Amino acid sequence: MVPGDAILETRELTKDFGGFLAVKGVSLTVRRGAIHALIGPNGAGKTTVFNLLTRFVSPTSGTIHFEGRDITRERPAQVARQGLVRSFQISAxxxxxxxxxxxxxxxxxxxxxxxxxxxxxxxxxxxxxxxxxxxxxxxxxxxxxxxxxxxxxxxxxxxxxxxxxxxxPALLLLDEPTQGMGHEDVGRVAELIRRAAQRRTVLMVEHNLPVVAGLCDVITVLQRGAVLAEGSYAEVSRDPRVLEAYIGAPA
Structure with a gap:
Protein backbone atom coordinates (compact mmCIF):
# COMPACT_ATOMS: atom_id res chain seq x y z
CA MET A 1 0.00 0.00 0.00
CA VAL A 2 1.35 3.41 -0.97
CA PRO A 3 1.17 5.88 1.94
CA GLY A 4 -1.44 8.57 1.37
CA ASP A 5 -2.92 11.45 3.34
CA ALA A 6 -2.30 11.98 7.03
CA ILE A 7 -4.26 9.71 9.36
CA LEU A 8 -2.56 11.02 12.53
CA GLU A 9 -0.93 14.36 13.24
CA THR A 10 0.54 15.86 16.38
CA ARG A 11 1.63 19.46 16.74
CA GLU A 12 4.11 20.57 19.40
CA LEU A 13 3.08 17.69 21.66
CA THR A 14 4.63 18.16 25.11
CA LYS A 15 4.46 16.29 28.41
CA ASP A 16 5.94 17.72 31.59
CA PHE A 17 6.06 15.40 34.59
CA GLY A 18 6.60 17.83 37.45
CA GLY A 19 9.51 19.64 35.82
CA PHE A 20 10.80 16.68 33.78
CA LEU A 21 10.07 17.18 30.09
CA ALA A 22 9.50 13.63 28.85
CA VAL A 23 8.17 14.82 25.46
CA LYS A 24 9.22 18.17 24.01
CA GLY A 25 7.31 19.72 21.13
CA VAL A 26 6.89 16.57 19.05
CA SER A 27 5.24 17.21 15.67
CA LEU A 28 4.52 13.93 13.93
CA THR A 29 2.65 13.03 10.75
CA VAL A 30 1.67 9.41 10.07
CA ARG A 31 0.48 8.80 6.52
CA ARG A 32 -2.40 6.46 5.77
CA GLY A 33 -1.15 3.04 4.64
CA ALA A 34 2.38 3.53 5.99
CA ILE A 35 4.38 1.47 8.45
CA HIS A 36 5.94 4.22 10.57
CA ALA A 37 8.47 3.56 13.33
CA LEU A 38 9.42 5.54 16.42
CA ILE A 39 12.95 4.67 17.47
CA GLY A 40 15.49 6.11 19.85
CA PRO A 41 17.73 5.26 22.80
CA ASN A 42 16.23 4.19 26.11
CA GLY A 43 14.55 7.15 27.77
CA ALA A 44 13.96 8.95 24.46
CA GLY A 45 10.22 9.32 25.16
CA LYS A 46 8.82 6.73 22.76
CA THR A 47 6.42 5.02 25.17
CA THR A 48 5.30 8.38 26.58
CA VAL A 49 4.39 9.47 23.05
CA PHE A 50 2.33 6.29 22.67
CA ASN A 51 0.64 6.98 26.01
CA LEU A 52 -0.20 10.49 24.83
CA LEU A 53 -1.55 9.32 21.47
CA THR A 54 -3.85 6.76 23.10
CA ARG A 55 -4.79 9.23 25.87
CA PHE A 56 -3.52 7.11 28.75
CA VAL A 57 -1.60 10.28 29.61
CA SER A 58 -2.80 13.84 29.05
CA PRO A 59 -0.46 16.26 27.25
CA THR A 60 0.77 19.39 28.98
CA SER A 61 0.40 21.22 25.67
CA GLY A 62 0.08 20.53 21.96
CA THR A 63 -2.59 18.80 19.89
CA ILE A 64 -3.40 15.35 18.49
CA HIS A 65 -5.57 14.92 15.41
CA PHE A 66 -6.76 11.50 14.25
CA GLU A 67 -8.67 11.16 10.97
CA GLY A 68 -8.92 14.96 10.95
CA ARG A 69 -10.57 15.11 14.38
CA ASP A 70 -9.04 16.72 17.46
CA ILE A 71 -8.73 13.92 20.05
CA THR A 72 -6.37 15.79 22.40
CA ARG A 73 -8.84 15.74 25.31
CA GLU A 74 -10.80 12.59 24.57
CA ARG A 75 -10.85 9.52 26.81
CA PRO A 76 -8.89 6.35 25.90
CA ALA A 77 -12.07 4.35 25.21
CA GLN A 78 -13.34 7.06 22.85
CA VAL A 79 -10.06 7.05 20.95
CA ALA A 80 -10.07 3.25 20.64
CA ARG A 81 -13.65 3.23 19.35
CA GLN A 82 -12.59 5.61 16.58
CA GLY A 83 -10.04 3.05 15.37
CA LEU A 84 -6.77 4.02 17.07
CA VAL A 85 -5.88 0.77 18.84
CA ARG A 86 -2.75 -0.16 20.75
CA SER A 87 -0.90 -3.28 21.78
CA PHE A 88 1.52 -3.31 24.71
CA GLN A 89 5.07 -4.50 25.41
CA ILE A 90 3.79 -7.27 27.69
CA SER A 91 1.46 -9.80 26.11
CA ALA A 92 -2.08 -9.19 27.38
CA PRO A 169 -8.20 -0.57 13.90
CA ALA A 170 -7.63 2.06 11.26
CA LEU A 171 -4.31 2.82 12.95
CA LEU A 172 -2.52 0.05 14.82
CA LEU A 173 0.02 1.11 17.46
CA LEU A 174 2.51 -1.64 18.30
CA ASP A 175 4.73 -1.16 21.36
CA GLU A 176 7.90 -3.27 21.04
CA PRO A 177 6.18 -6.13 19.13
CA THR A 178 9.35 -8.28 18.93
CA GLN A 179 10.65 -7.66 22.46
CA GLY A 180 12.06 -10.77 24.11
CA MET A 181 11.75 -12.97 21.03
CA GLY A 182 14.22 -15.36 19.48
CA HIS A 183 15.34 -14.90 15.89
CA GLU A 184 12.73 -17.25 14.40
CA ASP A 185 9.84 -15.60 16.25
CA VAL A 186 11.11 -12.12 15.30
CA GLY A 187 10.94 -13.00 11.62
CA ARG A 188 7.48 -14.52 11.99
CA VAL A 189 6.05 -11.51 13.83
CA ALA A 190 7.65 -9.07 11.38
CA GLU A 191 5.90 -10.89 8.56
CA LEU A 192 2.61 -10.75 10.48
CA ILE A 193 3.00 -6.98 10.84
CA ARG A 194 3.69 -6.67 7.13
CA ARG A 195 0.52 -8.62 6.33
CA ALA A 196 -1.57 -6.67 8.84
CA ALA A 197 -0.37 -3.41 7.28
CA GLN A 198 -1.71 -4.33 3.85
CA ARG A 199 -5.10 -2.99 4.92
CA ARG A 200 -4.14 -0.79 7.87
CA THR A 201 -1.73 1.91 9.00
CA VAL A 202 0.89 0.90 11.57
CA LEU A 203 2.86 3.04 14.00
CA MET A 204 5.37 1.01 15.98
CA VAL A 205 7.97 1.48 18.68
CA GLU A 206 10.75 -1.02 18.04
CA HIS A 207 14.32 -1.49 19.25
CA ASN A 208 15.21 -4.17 16.69
CA LEU A 209 16.75 -2.06 13.92
CA PRO A 210 16.87 -4.86 11.30
CA VAL A 211 13.10 -5.23 11.76
CA VAL A 212 12.66 -1.48 11.33
CA ALA A 213 14.89 -1.49 8.26
CA GLY A 214 12.96 -4.32 6.64
CA LEU A 215 9.44 -3.10 7.43
CA CYS A 216 9.13 0.64 7.78
CA ASP A 217 8.43 3.34 5.22
CA VAL A 218 9.23 6.22 7.60
CA ILE A 219 11.33 6.33 10.76
CA THR A 220 11.12 9.09 13.35
CA VAL A 221 14.07 9.17 15.73
CA LEU A 222 13.50 10.59 19.21
CA GLN A 223 16.16 11.74 21.65
CA ARG A 224 15.47 13.21 25.08
CA GLY A 225 11.80 13.60 24.20
CA ALA A 226 12.31 15.55 20.96
CA VAL A 227 12.43 14.62 17.27
CA LEU A 228 16.06 14.21 16.26
CA ALA A 229 15.63 13.04 12.67
CA GLU A 230 13.04 11.60 10.29
CA GLY A 231 13.09 9.85 6.93
CA SER A 232 13.66 6.45 5.38
CA TYR A 233 15.87 3.96 7.17
CA ALA A 234 18.67 4.67 4.70
CA GLU A 235 18.44 8.38 5.48
CA VAL A 236 18.28 8.22 9.27
CA SER A 237 20.90 5.47 9.54
CA ARG A 238 23.44 7.79 7.85
CA ASP A 239 22.53 10.84 9.92
CA PRO A 240 25.51 11.78 12.14
CA ARG A 241 23.17 12.91 14.91
CA VAL A 242 21.49 9.51 14.97
CA LEU A 243 24.84 7.73 15.02
CA GLU A 244 25.92 9.86 17.93
CA ALA A 245 22.71 9.18 19.85
CA TYR A 246 23.02 5.42 19.41
CA ILE A 247 26.74 4.69 19.51
CA GLY A 248 28.37 7.89 20.69
CA ALA A 249 30.12 8.62 17.39
CA PRO A 250 31.15 12.25 16.99
CA ALA A 251 28.65 14.34 15.01
Missing amino acids: VFPSLSALENVRVALQRARGGTFRFWRSERALAELDDRARALLAEVGLEQKAAVPAVELPYGQKRALELATTLALE
Whole structure:
Protein backbone atom coordinates (compact mmCIF):
# COMPACT_ATOMS: atom_id res chain seq x y z
CA MET A 1 0.00 0.00 0.00
CA VAL A 2 1.35 3.41 -0.97
CA PRO A 3 1.17 5.88 1.94
CA GLY A 4 -1.44 8.57 1.37
CA ASP A 5 -2.92 11.45 3.34
CA ALA A 6 -2.30 11.98 7.03
CA ILE A 7 -4.26 9.71 9.36
CA LEU A 8 -2.56 11.02 12.53
CA GLU A 9 -0.93 14.36 13.24
CA THR A 10 0.54 15.86 16.38
CA ARG A 11 1.63 19.46 16.74
CA GLU A 12 4.11 20.57 19.40
CA LEU A 13 3.08 17.69 21.66
CA THR A 14 4.63 18.16 25.11
CA LYS A 15 4.46 16.29 28.41
CA ASP A 16 5.94 17.72 31.59
CA PHE A 17 6.06 15.40 34.59
CA GLY A 18 6.60 17.83 37.45
CA GLY A 19 9.51 19.64 35.82
CA PHE A 20 10.80 16.68 33.78
CA LEU A 21 10.07 17.18 30.09
CA ALA A 22 9.50 13.63 28.85
CA VAL A 23 8.17 14.82 25.46
CA LYS A 24 9.22 18.17 24.01
CA GLY A 25 7.31 19.72 21.13
CA VAL A 26 6.89 16.57 19.05
CA SER A 27 5.24 17.21 15.67
CA LEU A 28 4.52 13.93 13.93
CA THR A 29 2.65 13.03 10.75
CA VAL A 30 1.67 9.41 10.07
CA ARG A 31 0.48 8.80 6.52
CA ARG A 32 -2.40 6.46 5.77
CA GLY A 33 -1.15 3.04 4.64
CA ALA A 34 2.38 3.53 5.99
CA ILE A 35 4.38 1.47 8.45
CA HIS A 36 5.94 4.22 10.57
CA ALA A 37 8.47 3.56 13.33
CA LEU A 38 9.42 5.54 16.42
CA ILE A 39 12.95 4.67 17.47
CA GLY A 40 15.49 6.11 19.85
CA PRO A 41 17.73 5.26 22.80
CA ASN A 42 16.23 4.19 26.11
CA GLY A 43 14.55 7.15 27.77
CA ALA A 44 13.96 8.95 24.46
CA GLY A 45 10.22 9.32 25.16
CA LYS A 46 8.82 6.73 22.76
CA THR A 47 6.42 5.02 25.17
CA THR A 48 5.30 8.38 26.58
CA VAL A 49 4.39 9.47 23.05
CA PHE A 50 2.33 6.29 22.67
CA ASN A 51 0.64 6.98 26.01
CA LEU A 52 -0.20 10.49 24.83
CA LEU A 53 -1.55 9.32 21.47
CA THR A 54 -3.85 6.76 23.10
CA ARG A 55 -4.79 9.23 25.87
CA PHE A 56 -3.52 7.11 28.75
CA VAL A 57 -1.60 10.28 29.61
CA SER A 58 -2.80 13.84 29.05
CA PRO A 59 -0.46 16.26 27.25
CA THR A 60 0.77 19.39 28.98
CA SER A 61 0.40 21.22 25.67
CA GLY A 62 0.08 20.53 21.96
CA THR A 63 -2.59 18.80 19.89
CA ILE A 64 -3.40 15.35 18.49
CA HIS A 65 -5.57 14.92 15.41
CA PHE A 66 -6.76 11.50 14.25
CA GLU A 67 -8.67 11.16 10.97
CA GLY A 68 -8.92 14.96 10.95
CA ARG A 69 -10.57 15.11 14.38
CA ASP A 70 -9.04 16.72 17.46
CA ILE A 71 -8.73 13.92 20.05
CA THR A 72 -6.37 15.79 22.40
CA ARG A 73 -8.84 15.74 25.31
CA GLU A 74 -10.80 12.59 24.57
CA ARG A 75 -10.85 9.52 26.81
CA PRO A 76 -8.89 6.35 25.90
CA ALA A 77 -12.07 4.35 25.21
CA GLN A 78 -13.34 7.06 22.85
CA VAL A 79 -10.06 7.05 20.95
CA ALA A 80 -10.07 3.25 20.64
CA ARG A 81 -13.65 3.23 19.35
CA GLN A 82 -12.59 5.61 16.58
CA GLY A 83 -10.04 3.05 15.37
CA LEU A 84 -6.77 4.02 17.07
CA VAL A 85 -5.88 0.77 18.84
CA ARG A 86 -2.75 -0.16 20.75
CA SER A 87 -0.90 -3.28 21.78
CA PHE A 88 1.52 -3.31 24.71
CA GLN A 89 5.07 -4.50 25.41
CA ILE A 90 3.79 -7.27 27.69
CA SER A 91 1.46 -9.80 26.11
CA ALA A 92 -2.08 -9.19 27.38
CA VAL A 93 -4.31 -12.21 26.78
CA PHE A 94 -6.59 -14.25 29.02
CA PRO A 95 -4.36 -17.22 29.95
CA SER A 96 -7.13 -19.67 30.83
CA LEU A 97 -9.15 -19.02 27.66
CA SER A 98 -8.38 -20.74 24.38
CA ALA A 99 -6.94 -18.79 21.49
CA LEU A 100 -10.36 -18.79 19.83
CA GLU A 101 -12.09 -17.58 22.99
CA ASN A 102 -9.59 -14.74 23.40
CA VAL A 103 -10.32 -13.46 19.91
CA ARG A 104 -14.05 -13.95 20.41
CA VAL A 105 -13.99 -11.75 23.52
CA ALA A 106 -12.27 -9.02 21.50
CA LEU A 107 -14.90 -9.36 18.76
CA GLN A 108 -17.67 -8.97 21.34
CA ARG A 109 -16.02 -5.76 22.53
CA ALA A 110 -15.70 -4.49 18.96
CA ARG A 111 -19.48 -4.78 18.60
CA GLY A 112 -19.83 -2.09 21.24
CA GLY A 113 -21.56 -4.13 23.95
CA THR A 114 -20.46 -5.84 27.12
CA PHE A 115 -18.43 -9.03 27.15
CA ARG A 116 -21.55 -11.09 28.01
CA PHE A 117 -19.76 -14.10 29.42
CA TRP A 118 -23.19 -15.48 30.37
CA ARG A 119 -24.39 -15.78 26.77
CA SER A 120 -25.00 -19.29 25.46
CA GLU A 121 -22.31 -21.12 23.54
CA ARG A 122 -24.62 -21.09 20.54
CA ALA A 123 -24.86 -17.31 20.64
CA LEU A 124 -21.12 -16.90 21.02
CA ALA A 125 -20.51 -19.30 18.13
CA GLU A 126 -21.89 -16.62 15.80
CA LEU A 127 -18.49 -14.98 16.12
CA ASP A 128 -16.47 -18.12 15.50
CA ASP A 129 -16.01 -17.74 11.75
CA ARG A 130 -14.51 -14.25 12.12
CA ALA A 131 -12.40 -15.38 15.09
CA ARG A 132 -11.00 -18.31 13.12
CA ALA A 133 -10.25 -16.02 10.17
CA LEU A 134 -8.25 -13.70 12.45
CA LEU A 135 -6.36 -16.64 13.92
CA ALA A 136 -5.53 -17.77 10.39
CA GLU A 137 -4.31 -14.25 9.58
CA VAL A 138 -1.66 -14.56 12.32
CA GLY A 139 -0.83 -18.21 11.67
CA LEU A 140 -2.68 -19.69 14.65
CA GLU A 141 -5.51 -21.49 12.89
CA GLN A 142 -4.25 -24.83 14.27
CA LYS A 143 -4.11 -23.46 17.83
CA ALA A 144 -7.75 -22.37 18.17
CA ALA A 145 -8.54 -24.77 21.02
CA VAL A 146 -5.24 -24.34 22.88
CA PRO A 147 -5.35 -22.34 26.15
CA ALA A 148 -3.32 -19.15 25.79
CA VAL A 149 -1.19 -20.11 28.79
CA GLU A 150 0.15 -23.10 26.83
CA LEU A 151 1.26 -21.09 23.80
CA PRO A 152 4.95 -20.23 23.37
CA TYR A 153 5.84 -16.57 23.82
CA GLY A 154 5.96 -15.77 20.13
CA GLN A 155 2.52 -17.31 19.58
CA LYS A 156 1.11 -15.37 22.54
CA ARG A 157 2.25 -12.17 20.84
CA ALA A 158 0.64 -13.36 17.60
CA LEU A 159 -2.58 -14.02 19.53
CA GLU A 160 -2.42 -10.54 21.01
CA LEU A 161 -2.11 -9.16 17.49
CA ALA A 162 -5.20 -11.15 16.46
CA THR A 163 -7.21 -9.75 19.39
CA THR A 164 -6.02 -6.24 18.49
CA LEU A 165 -7.05 -6.72 14.85
CA ALA A 166 -10.47 -7.89 16.07
CA LEU A 167 -11.09 -4.29 17.17
CA GLU A 168 -10.83 -3.29 13.50
CA PRO A 169 -8.20 -0.57 13.90
CA ALA A 170 -7.63 2.06 11.26
CA LEU A 171 -4.31 2.82 12.95
CA LEU A 172 -2.52 0.05 14.82
CA LEU A 173 0.02 1.11 17.46
CA LEU A 174 2.51 -1.64 18.30
CA ASP A 175 4.73 -1.16 21.36
CA GLU A 176 7.90 -3.27 21.04
CA PRO A 177 6.18 -6.13 19.13
CA THR A 178 9.35 -8.28 18.93
CA GLN A 179 10.65 -7.66 22.46
CA GLY A 180 12.06 -10.77 24.11
CA MET A 181 11.75 -12.97 21.03
CA GLY A 182 14.22 -15.36 19.48
CA HIS A 183 15.34 -14.90 15.89
CA GLU A 184 12.73 -17.25 14.40
CA ASP A 185 9.84 -15.60 16.25
CA VAL A 186 11.11 -12.12 15.30
CA GLY A 187 10.94 -13.00 11.62
CA ARG A 188 7.48 -14.52 11.99
CA VAL A 189 6.05 -11.51 13.83
CA ALA A 190 7.65 -9.07 11.38
CA GLU A 191 5.90 -10.89 8.56
CA LEU A 192 2.61 -10.75 10.48
CA ILE A 193 3.00 -6.98 10.84
CA ARG A 194 3.69 -6.67 7.13
CA ARG A 195 0.52 -8.62 6.33
CA ALA A 196 -1.57 -6.67 8.84
CA ALA A 197 -0.37 -3.41 7.28
CA GLN A 198 -1.71 -4.33 3.85
CA ARG A 199 -5.10 -2.99 4.92
CA ARG A 200 -4.14 -0.79 7.87
CA THR A 201 -1.73 1.91 9.00
CA VAL A 202 0.89 0.90 11.57
CA LEU A 203 2.86 3.04 14.00
CA MET A 204 5.37 1.01 15.98
CA VAL A 205 7.97 1.48 18.68
CA GLU A 206 10.75 -1.02 18.04
CA HIS A 207 14.32 -1.49 19.25
CA ASN A 208 15.21 -4.17 16.69
CA LEU A 209 16.75 -2.06 13.92
CA PRO A 210 16.87 -4.86 11.30
CA VAL A 211 13.10 -5.23 11.76
CA VAL A 212 12.66 -1.48 11.33
CA ALA A 213 14.89 -1.49 8.26
CA GLY A 214 12.96 -4.32 6.64
CA LEU A 215 9.44 -3.10 7.43
CA CYS A 216 9.13 0.64 7.78
CA ASP A 217 8.43 3.34 5.22
CA VAL A 218 9.23 6.22 7.60
CA ILE A 219 11.33 6.33 10.76
CA THR A 220 11.12 9.09 13.35
CA VAL A 221 14.07 9.17 15.73
CA LEU A 222 13.50 10.59 19.21
CA GLN A 223 16.16 11.74 21.65
CA ARG A 224 15.47 13.21 25.08
CA GLY A 225 11.80 13.60 24.20
CA ALA A 226 12.31 15.55 20.96
CA VAL A 227 12.43 14.62 17.27
CA LEU A 228 16.06 14.21 16.26
CA ALA A 229 15.63 13.04 12.67
CA GLU A 230 13.04 11.60 10.29
CA GLY A 231 13.09 9.85 6.93
CA SER A 232 13.66 6.45 5.38
CA TYR A 233 15.87 3.96 7.17
CA ALA A 234 18.67 4.67 4.70
CA GLU A 235 18.44 8.38 5.48
CA VAL A 236 18.28 8.22 9.27
CA SER A 237 20.90 5.47 9.54
CA ARG A 238 23.44 7.79 7.85
CA ASP A 239 22.53 10.84 9.92
CA PRO A 240 25.51 11.78 12.14
CA ARG A 241 23.17 12.91 14.91
CA VAL A 242 21.49 9.51 14.97
CA LEU A 243 24.84 7.73 15.02
CA GLU A 244 25.92 9.86 17.93
CA ALA A 245 22.71 9.18 19.85
CA TYR A 246 23.02 5.42 19.41
CA ILE A 247 26.74 4.69 19.51
CA GLY A 248 28.37 7.89 20.69
CA ALA A 249 30.12 8.62 17.39
CA PRO A 250 31.15 12.25 16.99
CA ALA A 251 28.65 14.34 15.01
